[in-house]
Amino acid sequence: MSAAERSEDGSSLPHRVLTDGPKPKHQQLREILEELCTTQLQPGDMLPGERVLEETYGVSRITVRRAIGDLVASGRLKRARGKGTFVAHAPLVSRLHLASFSAEMAAQNLVATSRILSSSRGAAPDEIAEFFGTERGTQHITLRRLRLGNNRPYAIDHGWYNAVYAPDLLENDVYNSVYAILDRVYTVPVTHAEQTVTAVAADEDTAKLLDVPTGAPLLRILRQSMSGEKPIEWCVSVYRTDRYSLKTMVTRSEDL
Template identity: 65%
Template sequence: MPDSTRHVLPDVTLSAGPKPKHQQLREILEEYCASQLSPGDMLPGERVLEDTYQVSRITVRRAIGDLVASGRLTRERGKGTFVAPNPLVSRLHLASFSSEMQAQDVSASSQILLSERATPPAAVQEYFGGEPGEAHIHLRRLRLGDGRPYSIDDAWYNAHLAPNLLENDVYNSVYTILEESYGLAISDADQIVTAIPADQSSAALLEVPLASPLLRIVRHSRAEDRPLEWCDSVYRTDRYHLRTKVTRALDL
């Protein structure tokens, strides 16, 4: 892990003016994180901050607490306080995880947790159509940004449309493979977004405490009118944000 001791804290004197000292310190630390530290770097300890800025432990903890609450910093029990990873912001348009990460200058990678041809759950089978009991392609991946876990994708793909999908490099964008190798560009999808608690498996993979809130997105994707993908994903809420623009409906 990077050593933040090589960085020099800003040489600023906190004033006794109308702005509270904890707010002044918070702004100093926010600028310090943005200009000198990178995601994953450790913040100097509380005692160092107290001595540097001549403030109380309460002032330091309140400034740090505000930055943790805003998502700028993250605490790890028994280790310290660190600069939080930049959250991936999705604007609810059709794009692969890899392309969304690339657009925000984050390096995307994957760990394959499962890859097989198997009989899917009944809801997936009904969506794909065909005969009951037919095997389709099952791919479960841990999605990483700059080496840190962001999400788990548990996806099924229609084997009638992409029969040998798993023979490709599915560590990277499956959407790119589907389009370039099979001529299947995802054209539209239905999504359902909910919140769920992390179970033991997802908590361990995503490196969050058990029962932490996760964002769950179930997506049914199509290539034109052909059902192609059923994907059930869970995301760390501190590393994935949804953003959408809404307009007022016209009164009828």
């Protein structure tokens, strides 16, 4: 029996006695459930039912619902109507510094992998050819990948790479970090980039790949990357909003 299956019938619940005292029982139960989520359950696993929690810890339905509600509000748990309460996926947090998807995942102790959806060499769209500084119809390299963290879909990257500087890019292990390949093999490390973030709705194909409903909100990030003065990458990525968030610090402008 898996940890998730054991949790549904309560057999894996930590053995604790909730007592009357300065710490309210709903807070004691919340701490127990946090421990369960951290030590035994994985993101996506179901929490034991309310009745199981009531009987195991001798508390009221109100106490159980308040403890669970606190964890839902904090993002630790997620309710699915008609199905139950589940351990939420921790979102990948990007602080808008320049890093590859693989590096961002590793920084948060997640294992990054990729599934190549398409790869080819062909004429880049005019806007991309202009960014690369090449003539219309020039052959460049395109790579579309499904990006996974701990085998769960996080994003889809559709990148174009300047064949002037990385002519045989696809002959390398592009399942892993393309940025590392650009640096190590072609000595054109990405040094800076301009990013534009917008919100889009998932179309049918994207929804299937990311395992979200059609029309679900996604983050779309356009990244135009440079290596010094050399234009290297034009990449559009779409991210699941429940598994990816952007965080940045803003300061007051002197002219305010």
